[in-house]
Amino acid sequence: MDLFRIPIEQIHGVGAAKKDDLHALGVYTVGQLLEYYPFRYEDYSLSDLSGVKDGDKITVVGTIVSIPVLQRYGRGKSRLSCKVVIDHFFVTSVWFNQVFLKEKLELQSEVVLTGKWDGRRKQITVSETEFPGRSAAGTSKVGTLQPVYSISAEMSQKWMRKVIAQALKQYGAMIQEVLPQELVRRHDLMVRREAVAAIHQPERMDEGQHARRRMVYEELLLFQLKMNALRAMNRRRADGLAQAVDLPAVRAFVRGLPFVLTKSQKDVIAEILADMQAPYAMNRLLQGDVGAGKTVVAAAALYATVKAGYQGALMAPTEILAEQHMRSLEKMFEPLGVTVGLLTGSTTERQRREMLGSMQMGMVDVVVGTHALIQDDVHFRQLGLVVTDEQHRFGVAQRAVLRRKGMNPDVLMMTATPIPRTLAITAFGDLDVSTLRELPKGRQPIKTYAVKHDMLDRVLGFIKREADGGRQSYVICPLIEESEKLDVQNAIDVFVQLQSHFPDLRIGLLHGRMSAAEKDEAMRSFKEGAVHVLVSTTVVEVGVDVPNATLMVVYDADRFGLSQLHQLRGRVGRGKHASYCILIADPKTEVGKERMRAMTDTTDGFEIARRDLELRGPGDFFGTKQSGLPEFRIADLMADFEVMEVARDDASQLVSSSEFWTDVAYLSLREYLQREGVLDGNVLD
Template sequence: MPVPERSEYSYSRFKSNRQSTSKEVGLMSNHLFQVPLTKLQGVGPQKAGELHALGISTVGHLIEYYPFRYEDYRVRELRDVKDGERITIQGTIAAPPAMQRYGGKTRLICRVTVDQTLVTAVWFNRAFLKEQLVVGREITLTGKWDQRRKHLTVADSEFPDRGAAKSGTLQPVYSVGGNITQAAMRKLIAKALSQFGAHIPEILPPELLEQHALIARAEAISGIHNPDNTKNGQEARRRMVYEELFLFQLTLQAYRATHMKKADGLVHKVNNEEIRAFVGQLPFALTDSQKQVINEILHDMKQPFVMNRLLQGDVGAGKTVVAAVALYATVRAGHQGALMVPTEILAEQHARSLGKLFEPLGIQIGLLTGSLTDRKRRDLIASLQMGLLDIVVGTHALIQEDVFFRSLGLVVTDEQHRFGVNQRSILRRKGMNPDVLSMTATPIPRTLAITVFGDMEVSTIRERPKGRKSIKTYSVKHEMMDRVLGFIRKEAELGRQTFFICPLIEESEKLDVQNAIDLHIQLSLALPQLAIGLLHGRMSAAEKEETMAAFASGRTNVLVSTTVIEVGVDVPNATLMIVMDADRFGLSQLHQLRGRVGRGEHQSYCILIADPKSENGQERMRAMTETDDGFEISRRDLEIRGPGEFFGTKQSGMPEFRLANLLNDFEVLEQARDDAAALTSKEAFWSSPTYAPLRDYLAREARLREEPLD
C-alpha cells in the first residue's frame, strides 16, 4: 500500500493514537523501564548505585543486560576433549589428597577416576577443600585439560551429593565491575526474572512472530540468560537479534514514511545544458560511475523533497568533483552552498581547488575556519548573509551561532563520520530545508550501507579515475629503516616526494613509538641533501599553510607529519607514503593514509613499518598488503573492530547493538528492514491497537519528531 499524504502521518496524530491505545496493551515504556531497581527484593540504594555504574538503572535494563558469552559446564567424555580445552568432567575420588605449600600459597592434588582413566586434579589456593575430598565421593570438575599428563587444572568443582548448581548447564558471563561479581549478577538477574518475568510485554506483532517462527519475548529473554541447551539458546538469540535489528530499522523506516517525502524542500531548477558545459570544461574526463551518481544527486535536487543522500567511494575515487557539480547546480539555481570538512588543511585545499573551478565562472568562494582574524571573519559572515558569497568552505566554524546564509540550498559534509549528529544538523538548520549530501571515503558494501543508513539514499562510486595506478604496499620491520631511507633518496632523485607519518607529535613516557618532532630531526641528519618539512596539529594555521604550500610546490622533498594529513590532502607528485609504528593505526585509517599518494601519473608505494609481535597489527598489515580495494578493507576492518567502533557509534548516533553483529547477522538485518518498511507503509500501523507497542517504542526513543532525524 502506498504511503498516504503526510498529513495522515503527522506526529500529533501519531501521538494521540498512542495515547488512546497504550492503556489497553500494558506497554514496555510504562512498565519495566520505569521500575526502579530498589523494587527488586534485596536491592537497596547502595546496590542500585553499583548497578547504575554498569549502565543499569531500572528493572527493564537489568532484565535486558545480556551475557556476552557462556561457560560450558556440560559434562563431556575425555575421549572427546582436545589438549588445552576447558572442560567439565565427572568422576570418583580415587585417593586421599596431598597438600603442598609454597610462598604462602597452596597446591592441592587429588587423583580422580574418570571414564576408567586416572586423572590428576590440581587446585590452587583451595586448602579448605582438603577435608571434603573423601575417597569414593563423586565430584564434578571444570578446568583446563592437559592431554599428555592426564592433568586438570581446576577452576571450579562441585559435589553432586550436595546438589550441583552448575553441572550440566551453560552459565552466562556478564560484563561486571566494582562489587558486582559474576555470581551476584547471575543471582540479581534470576531474581528479576522470577519477580517480574511475567510482566515482560510482547512488542512484535503476531504476524511477524508467525512469519519468522519466533518464540515469545519473555521466553527468549529467559532463554538468553539461562539456556537449557545450545538449540534453546540459539532460538532465544535469534528472536532477540531479529527484534533488536527490527526496532532499529523501524525507527529509520518510520522516519522515511513521515519525513522523507515531505514536499517542503527546495526545488532546484537545474539547467542540464549548463551542467554539461561545466562538466565539459573540467581538465579530466568523468568516469561512468561519477556520471551515474551525479545524475542521482541532480535528480534529487530537482524534487520538492529534501535530499538526504550519502555519497561513498574509495580513497581517490573522485567524490570531490561530484560535490563540485552539485554545488555548481545549487548556485546556478539561485542558492548558496556550504562544504564542511573536518580539518583546516582540508578546508584550505578544497577552497583552492573549488576556486580554480568556479572563480573563472564568476562564482565567489569563501573560506571560514577558526584561525581567521576577527575582522576577516566578520567581513566573510556579512558577505555570506548578503549573498555576495556563493559557496563557503569551512570547518566546525560554519556552525557558529552568528553564521547565517541568504539562501542555503545545499549542505555537503566531507568525511561525514568525523562530525557528530548535532554538528551536521546545526549546519542543515541554517537554511530552509536545504538538500544534504554527505560524503565518506570509508565505503561499505552498498546493500549494507542502504540497510544501516536507512534514512539516507546511497550513491556509490566504484571506479577509479582513468589512468590511476594501484599503490604497491609493503610491510617491513623497524630494522629495515636503512633500506627505507635508500628508497626515499631514490624517489627524490626521480623528482618525487615522500610522506612520513608518525602516531605522536612528541615523545611520550607512556608509549614507546616514534614521534614526529624526533623523526624530523633524525631524517634531517640522515638525509642532509633533502629538504625535510614538519607538520602537526599544534602548529598555527599560518605555519601549517606555509608547510603544506612548500610541500605541494615541491620545495620540500619529505613531509614528516601526524595523521593531520589523513584525509583529502592532494599532492600528485608525492609517490611514497611511509607509516611509522603502523600497527598502532586502524585499518581504515591506514587505507586513508595510503590514499594520499597514487594521485599522479607515476607509480606510488606505501611502506608500513610495524612491530611483528603485534598480533592484531600483523592482521592489519596482511590486509593492507593483500588488497587496496577500500570496500574489502572496510569489510576486514568491520571483522576486526566490530560494528560499534567501525561505524563510530558515538559520532554517528547509530546504536551499538547488544546482541546483533552486522557482519554475521546481515541477512537478518535486511529482512528486518523489509519488514519494517512494509509495516510502516500500512495505514493500520499508525492506528491499530495491535501495533501500539511499536508506536510506543518509537515515542519512547524520541525518534518521530517534527524535526528531521540525522
C-alpha cells in the first residue's frame, strides 16, 4: 500500500483539529509525515560541568539542598530559585514563570535539569525539569537525542514527536526501498526503512547523521534523475529545429566586429551553434559577469538563425533595455542587411500594426521587445531563436508563451547574476549552462572603497570633482522614503539634500513607485547626459549602459546583498574613464562587515556570488519568488554539495544506460519518473 495515499487522520491520535494543523504544514498523508524530517536534535546527554562553556545548553543531575524561593514581579511573571548540588558544585537553579514547580522541588530529592549555563554566576536557567522515579516509565529524556521539527505555534514538539512515533509504529513496516541495491552498497547507505526510523528516533548522534546522509542522497538522486531524464526526453523527441547554420557567415560576422572576442565568448558561441544545428530544441542558460559581453554572443546566435532562414526574438525586462539592445544589434546587423524591429508598450498603434504585419510576413529578421512580444496578436512567420535577457525577471509562463510563437524554437536565456556552480547544476539541472569567465579587453577596473558615514563630505567632494570633469554619478539608497522602523537613508531625502548641496548640478530621481514612463524618462535623461547625478533605489541595477557614468555611491551598503552590490558596481566602468564605487556603511554585524570586505577584496562576480551564497544561503541569494530553486526537504545546497555532485553523476549514468529503462532493479525509480510526469513528453522550460 502506498503511504502517500493514506490520509494523515488514519494515524491514532490525529483528530480533526490536529489534522488541520498538519495540513497547514503541507502534510496530508502518512508518507509526507514520515518525510517531514527534523532540522536538528536536542542532546540530553549528561554534561560534565568542568567542561562546559558559558551559554552552553546542558543536562545535569543534582540534589536539591535549599528551600525554593518564589519572587513575583510584573503582571503574572515570576522567578523561582533554589540551590542544587551537581558534581560537588553548588549551583543556583532558576525557573522563570513556572510557579507550579515550587511544590515539587523537595529538599534532598533528585532532579534532572536542562537549561543554559552561566559559569560566572554558577547558575543554570532551567528550561526543562524531570524528577527521576516520579515520571512515567519511558518518558525520561536523559541520555537521549530529541528531534526538533519546524512547527506552527498551535503545535508542540512533544506532540509532533509523539505523532511521528505513532506513524512509525503503525506504518514503519510498509516503508519501501526506492534505491537499487547496487547504489545502497556502493555508497554504504542505510536501508530506507531503518534510515527513516533513525532520522526521527536516533539513539546516537552518529546514527542520526548516517540516516540523514542516506535520505539526503536519495532526495538529491531523485532530483537529478528527473533533471537528466527531462533532458534525455527532450533530446530523444528530436522535434526542435535542426537549423542549417552557415558557419563561414557567422565567422565573417565575428571578424567584422570592431573588437576581438575573448576565448570564452568564442567557446560559448560554438556551444550555442552546435545546439542550434541539433534536431532537439536548445534550452541553454548563458551566464556571465557584468560587462562580460553576453549581448555579442546573443547577436552571433541571432545572426546564425537569420542566415538559416528563420527569425529571432530578444525579450528584455524594460523598455530602455530593449531600446539599448535594438541599437546595439542595428549597429552590428545593418551593414549585413539584417533588419531589426522594436516592439514595446510605448510603440504607437500605427507603428505596432506595421511591425506586426512585417513580423508575420517575415519582412523583419530580428524583433527586440518587452512583454509586448508575448501578447496574443503577435505572430512570427518562422521563429527560430528566442533570447531572454535577465531571464530571472520573467516567469516560466511568460517564457513559455514566447516559445509557443514558433514551432519549438531554440531558447537562449541570459543572466548577469553569476551563479556559483553549486547552484547552477541544481537550479538549472535541466538546462545546458554556458559561462563567460573573462571580461573583454578595455573594460575599466573599478576601484572600490568602503567608508563610514562620517566621511560623507569627502564623498560629496568626489561627486563634484567627477561632475566638473564632465562625468556622471549614481547615488543609491535602500529606501524610497523615510521609515519609522529603519534608520537608513532614503532616495527622496537624499535627492532633496543633493539639490540643496549642489545648486549648480542637475540631480535626477528614480525609484520603484514611479510609473514605467517616469522611470524611462529619468533613466533616459541620465543616459543622454542631461543629469549629472542620479539618485535611485536598486531599480537602476539591471543592464543599462551609460559609458559616461564613473562613480557609484551606495548609502547603507551593508543593507544590500553582495551580488546586488556587485550588480550596482557594474553600472560604472563602461567607458574609457577611471571608475569608482564608494560604499558608505557603519556595519554593526559580522555579516555586514564581511560584505564590505568582500567588495573591496575582489571584482570577480563569481567569487562575489560564492561569498554571497555562504553569507545568505541559496533562498535569499536569488530572492524566493524568482529563484526557481527546488525546496528540498532535507538536503542543504551548500552543506551537501558534494553529495549533489555524486548524485548527479549517478543519475547521468543511470539515464544513459539501457538497463535503467528495462531492468526490474530500477522499477521504483522509473515509477517515480512516471509519477512526476517526466515520461509524458512535457517541453522543458
